[in-house]
Amino acid sequence: MPGTCASLLVIFGASGDLAQRMLLPSLYGLQHAGLLGPELRILGSARSELDDAAFRESVADAVRRNVPAADLDEASLAALLERVAYHAADSGDAESMARLGQRIEAMRTGDILYHLSTAPRFYVPICVALGALGLAGPGTRVMLEKPIGTDLGSATTINDGVARVFDEDRVFRVDHYLGKEGVQNLIALRFGNAMFEPLWNARHIQHVQITVAETVGVEGRGDYYDTSGAMRDMVQNHLLQLVCLTAMEPPARFEPTAVRNEKIKVLRSLRHIGREQVQSETVTGQYTSGAVGGKVVPGYGEELGRGSRTETFVAMRAHIDNWRWSGVPFYLRTGKRMPRRATEIHLQFRAVPHSIFDPRAKIAPNGLTIRLQPEERIELRLMSKTPGLDRAGLQLSQVALDLDMHEEFAASSRRPAYERLYLDALEGNGTLFVRRDETEAAWEWVDAVIDGWRANDIAPKPYPAGTWGPASAVAMTERHGHSWRE
Template sequence: MTRQPASLFTIFGATGDLSQRMLLPSLYSLDREGLLPEGMRILGTARSEHDDAGFRQFVADAIERFVPDGERSEDCMARLLARVHYQPASLDDGTSLDALGERLHALRDERDTVYHLSTAPRFYAPTCAALGERGLAGPGTRVMLEKPIGRDLASAVAINDGVGRVFDEERIFRVDHYLGKEGVQNLLALRFGNAMFEPLWNTRHIEQVQITVAETVGVEGRGDYYDESGAMRDMVQNHLLQLLCLVAMEPPTHFEPTAVRNEKIKVLRSLRAIGRDDVAQHTVTGQYTAGAVAGKAVPGYLEELGRASTTETFVALRAHIDNWRWRGVPFYLRTGKRMPQRRTEIVLQFRSVPHSIFDTGASPLAPNALVIRLQPEEHIELRLMNKTPGLDRHGLQLTQVALDMDMQEEFAAHRRRLAYERLYLDAIENNGTLFVRRDETEAAWQWVDAIQDGWRRAGLVPKPYPAGTAGPASAHTLTEKHGHAWLD
């Protein structure tokens, strides 16, 4: 793949919430550090009727609100705004699309162009078709698509087909912003940059793996969208399965797009199906009711939504990867809203020693565990058994202790970047390593669809759990009946 940087970056949906909170601040930070290509222009487009000056003010206001004071300066702001242009357009207005096309042709040069479709997925294929019809989707162009890619396998295939009729697969960059997070990048460094872990990273040494993505927030004004998706579509199909792939995949031959994504798709295709005969034993769904989070009373999901619903706000799964490395190791996946604390965490629990030589009395040996905290702050902890201080007249006593690395402290001098800074820079430089390939998306949907079909056929509905708790009680049963327990 040719690595030519882009000279034009176009954001569709440029006046939306994501643009204000993440996209425009990311472009500002990249420009502030001199990482944007010289002469690169930024074109925003949306239905809103701005001119260039109005949109520049919109950009300046977003930077003022969402970039920390210490990172803002008038010179940096002026440099970014000099790159910025705007052209209103709507897919149902051919005249406005023609005007957008003319503007794009005028701003393009001989270098590459990136289109970021920060819009609803139903607009992806029509937007790409409109670009193709106006001669704006040929070689040297690439398109970024936000998740979710569809709401099931059939819709994902339809979207991928529509976009693929205009853009070659190597020019389609599907975004899962989790892959741009520093902690996720460090997971790869931990696995493949250290000789001590990879020999133990398999079924012979690891007893179970847990992946938790917990949120304290509710639906936050996104009730209609969320009620159509639920926790399974919103989080499991993309974020959790991508984390699972990075934990479970074989070492790629190189850290480059094809090699990394080839190993991830092998994991997804090795996931054991969970169908209607298995969902009751291997899955738990929940829906939060009124409760308290961080000492503050919060309403239940149905109260926030304002109507009856059987949409799940919590999912726990017991998954298996049927290959040589992971045969027999359960992967417990869990995500939910209105949980006690916000955290994204991966736990690898090692197998117990085959025989204890210590008289541990009331303190039995606890298995070693590697805990990788991805957010809210990055943290790596290795839990080991250590001798308890004392004279040991009644036998050597052991206590579990942690070797602890606090990334915030260790790298305090380094600025913590937004995920979109990394993703934008990679898209601008034509590096697809951290983006999701079509076959990954569709393989994930195939696995998720089977579970959701199993729920429907089995008549399973979400179990209530009070906001501020760790999900329904049956989520704990899911692990405990196999001799395991969630790390809370």
């Protein structure tokens, strides 16, 4: 259950790109909405040598650059800046960490939330240093950004190192997708409506598709991305979290332990795709030059400046071996330089068992699509009578019952993911954060796939930028009588 609200937020990596683009603007959003406690102070830290005034200037600049002009309120920004201070430190320098510790002690009036917005290799050294300074005991908690490692071994090493300092219930692993309104609405849709849950199983659902498509390339992150690829960067966390929320059993309550217990059951039920299955159950791709949104863009190798076997696209056919989902394929795909940006979950229902209509009347199966971005929308496709008269009997066509979340809740402002995540972490609510066993179970499943690729010497197939990946991704679904939604 939620704990005591933190009175001090310490952001390591406060001068980095994530902090500038997302973290600081999100704190402004909470300030503007009146959701930050009056006692909260914010201490930024990084290796950059800045004083408080210079850091406040950088915070103001980040907010003005990244917050829509219509939402910018100078009084709210000024109030945020009054909370903000800065202290330079290097996790590898004991003296600078000791001075940072003194600053933290001087500012502390209650619980502390540490946010490690740094490269994962710094997680353990920072936690160890905080522990040695006596600043990691009861009343403190830590947020860790993904990725937690690059495989099961490295993830376990990081988790072990953090666990020596922070108890598991004080560790908040971030997957920012879980802070998105659309993802939380998936939980509300499933468990807040009586009509869906009885149909949410293998008896009624033929297959499930989960797509996370990006139009962007690597955008200056080539060196990082080339050691990661789509499998580690997207499948291990974002896609598998969406699988968990789509497939999990109803938790007893919407609280951290109950929700996470159901998610880990899904991950442990995922059938491993090993060396014998990867060629038929997975497809990898890498984009070449092409056009996205009418603009010519270079290929991955051109952006990187060298040849590479790193995948920028993955498609998979996964199975969950439990009673609810037995025999239902989960088609997962993610890629860069796709034709459009989209994150959506599509449930294809089974066809009616017997048609009473004229054989010429084609009845399409019902489908439920939950779109998470760029717009939040729920679409239920049903069969309806086509208006008009026909001697052959009723003519049918498919229509959509469409709920546009922006239109329906136009009066409610849409909250960026980190606003929700910060609010929950500051209050000690871990429901939308990832537990250690989830992280490691996901890595175990992903590692088996990557091992299969290596053992079979599978190289990514080229696909032109602006397309939906290699043709073999289409063939993978069509072999089983299914097709991707595009």
